[in-house]
Amino acid sequence: MASLQGYVDHxxxxxxxxxxxxxxVMAGFDQKSNVVLSDSKERVYSMEEGVEEIPLGxxxxxxxxxxxxxxxxxxxxxxxxxxxxxxxxxxxxxx
Amino acid sequence: xLIFSVFKTLTDQQVxxxxxxxxxxxxVLKSVDQFLNIRLDNIKVLDEARHxxxxxxxxxxxxxxxxxxxQLPPESVDTQLLEDATRRxxxxxxxx
Numbered sequence: 001m002a003s004l005q006g007y008v009d010h011x012x013x014x015x016x017x018x019x020x021x022x023x024x025v026m027a028g029f030d031q032k033s034n035v036v037l038s039d040s041k042e043r044v045y046s047m048e049e050g051v052e053e054i055p056l057g058x059x060x061x062x063x064x065x066x067x068x069x070x071x072x073x074x075x076x077x078x079x080x081x082x083x084x085x086x087x088x089x090x091x092x093x094x095x
Numbered sequence: 096x097l098i099f100s101v102f103k104t105l106t107d108q109q110v111x112x113x114x115x116x117x118x119x120x121x122x123v124l125k126s127v128d129q130f131l132n133i134r135l136d137n138i139k140v141l142d143e144a145r146h147x148x149x150x151x152x153x154x155x156x157x158x159x160x161x162x163x164x165x166q167l168p169p170e171s172v173d174t175q176l177l178e179d180a181t182r183r184x185x186x187x188x189x190x191x
Contacts, residue, residue: 002125002126002128002132017161043148045148063158064160067114067161068155068157070138072151072152074151077150080150085147087148091118092116093115
């Protein structure tokens with residue numbers, strides 16, 4: 001139903017329970033929304049400096065750590081100069 | 096299962112989903128599954144200036160387990176019917 005199928009081979013943004021944001025190409029997923037990302041990078045946000053991108057490579061993210069998966073509009077994403085963006089990191093999940 | 100059915104009747108409606116990390120996302124409800132995972136199209140994050148992280152994201156998949164609230168359009172929910180249905184379901188469960 002609300003399947004992840006449409007995101008395979010697309011560049012996606014993952015937001016995790018601890019507030020981390022990871023971008024990568026979705027290579028695969030399963031029933032539990034475990035996700036494999038290829039060519040992934042973590043985006044570290046802070047108010048002091050622009051966004052820092054840390055290369056992570058091939059990543060498997062457990063489904064229970066995932067908050068949100070968004071499809072990136074690559075044209076929009078590429079047009080943004082990350083070094084000019086200052087923002088608080090996304091807050092972690094609290095129950 | 097009842098709430099799953101309710102959400103299915105709400106597809107293509109504009110909803111606002113508040114997450115447990117205090118992010119609120121408005122968008123068109125595209126689909127729901129049995130875990131109440133939600134797919135939203137044409138999304139907008141509330142207070143975009145504070146949360147530029149999702150600027151380039153147009154549609155998203157939200158994991159059901161991190162949803163705190165879903166704000167529904169009142170005109171597309173029959174609250175009386177929903178009240179009856181929830182009571183019937185909980186009565187059926189306690190009988191078992």
